[in-house]
Every structure is written in C-alpha cells, then in structure tokens.
C-alpha cells in the first residue's frame with residue numbers, strides 16, 4: 688500500500704509523522720524519530736534561547752486524551768541549527784517548528800534556522816501555555832503582520848500551525864489571510880487551549896501551571912480536528928495542503944483525517960503514550976483500512992468525504 692505523501696514539493700515516505708512538541712525536544716528524541724517509521728522529523732517549537740518551560744507536573748494523560756502546559760521547553764534555535772544538518776542522515780524530511788513570545792523572537796529564530804535549510808518550517812501561531820501571551824492565531828491581523836515579515840526571511844516552504852476555530856467566520860477570515868500570504872501548508876489543529884482537568888479524589892488540578900489550565904489533546908479532540916481540516920480543505924478548494932493533527936489513535940483515525948482533506952497527519956498524545964513504535968502500528972492499521980476499502984494509496988482517499 689502506498690502511504691506516501693507529497694506536500695509543498697517535499698516527499699514523505701509515510702504520511703504519519705510526529706506533532707511538534709511530542710518526543711522531539713532533545714537530540715536523542717529527534718534521532719529516535721529519525722530511526723522510527725515516522726514520515727518526518729518535526730522539532731519542538733523553538734525559541735531564540737534555551738527554555739526550561741513551566742513547572743511540573745505539566746503533562747497528564749487520561750483515558751480520553753491529555754492536558755499539557757509545557758511552556759515551550761526547548762534547546763533554543765542555535766542548538767537546533769547545529770542538530771538539523773545531522774538529522775538529514777535519516778533520509779526523511781526535517782520540519783522545524785518555530786515559535787516565540789514576541790514577533791521579534793519568531794524573526795530571530797527564522798533567520799537562524801533558514802540558514803541550515805530544513806525541508807519545511809512550521810510557524811506555530813498557537814501555543815496556549817505562556818501566561819499572559821494570547822495565541823497569535825486567534826488574531827488575524829497579528830498573524831498577517833507576523834507572516835508577512837517571516838515571508839521576507841524564510842526561503843524554504845513555510846506553513847502555519849493553527850489553533851482550533853469554532854465558527855465558520857473565523858475559518859474564512861483566517862483562510863483569506865493565509866491565501867494572501869501564500870502559505871505552503873496548513874497544520875490543524877494545535878491543542879484545544881485552556882481546558883481544565885480535575886482530579887475529584889484529590890480535589891485538585893492534574894497539572895501545576897496556570898491554575899491547572901492547559902492544552903487538550905488526544906481522542907477527545909478528534910471531531911474538532913476533523914472539522915478544522917474539512918473547513919480549510921473546502922475554503923482552499925484542495926489547493927493548499929493540509930496536515931491533520933488531533934485525536935489520532937488508530938489507522939482508522941488517519942483515514943478519517945484523509946477523507947476530510949488531510950494530505951498527511953501528525954500525532955501527539957498517542958506518540959507520548961506509546962513511544963515511537965506507534966508509527967509501525969498506525970502504518971499497518973491504515974494499510975489494512977485502505978486495502979479493505981479498495982483504495983490503492985492514502986492520497987486517493989483525500990477529501991472524499993461524502994456529505995449526506
């Protein structure tokens with residue numbers, strides 16, 4: 688079965704890769720992704736300098752999903768700039784996720800990372816976990832201004848990682864702006880920001896930062912993710928490739944993302960729960976689903992969701 692994907696001119700032997708943030712902070716983690724069946728190596732969202740992140744506990748998984756408030760722990764862009772050339776040995780695309788607390792941070796990181804030419808850059812407009820810093824992706828004009836400036840710096844295919852939107856007017860406003868900018872791909876969705884998980888036995892929050900508020904991931908967010916993939920697929924008429932992220936636990940979930948319009952997918956919570964062996968399982972399960980349904984490739988099912 689052909690599970691490959693081509694996105695912004697970059698070929699992925701396997702359409703399933705890690706989501707930024709999941710097991711991709713350190714050199715060891717990035718190399719383990721390189722040796723795994725992940726279709727790409729996606730880095731943790733990086734800032735201009737090393738960050739320890741928020742106090743622990745800051746990640747908690749439970750039967751329906753996960754909640755996190757990591758606070759952008761990362762090695763800093765100068766260190767990733769040293770690591771990225773070495774990651775090429777694994778023969779798969781390297782995607783650098785860039786972030787910042789201020790627009791100037793994104794530009795600083797973009798300058799440093801463009802130099803080492805990752806295959807793609809994913810601009811993270813949607814980190815929900817920095818106290819006092821709203822998610823840029825919820826402000827169309829702030830996103831436009833930042834992406835315009837990044838467009839002048841980044842010379843590899845530049846995509847955006849967006850937060851979930853819950854109203855068609857927001858999908859439309861964002862899609863109009865992204866069309867004007869000419870982004871190479873869209874990754875949807877980042878975690879559902881600022882949820883709250885409660886431990887009723889201990890009568891407390893399950894994570895420490897921000898009074899227990901954090902980004903939700905895992906199976907509970909799949910319908911929100913599929914709606915965002917579908918909304919952007921339709922608004923872009925299938926002309927801007929979409930990376931579907933959110934709620935993938937099985938090969939069938941990958942198939943659902945494909946039907947809604949995803950060209951490739953990313954996994955976060957399930958990767959943290961299962962480790963890099965999960966890529967092999969998903970590959971097997973997705974291959975079985977596609978074969979049973981008479982498809983010859985993952986690409987063939989893309990966008991084919993029937994609307995009743």
Ligand code: DHB
Pocket residue numbers: 708732740755756757758759760786811813814815816877878902
């Ligand atoms: C973090 C979480 C996110 O969802 C994100 O997009 C970036 C960073 C974090 O807390 O580290």
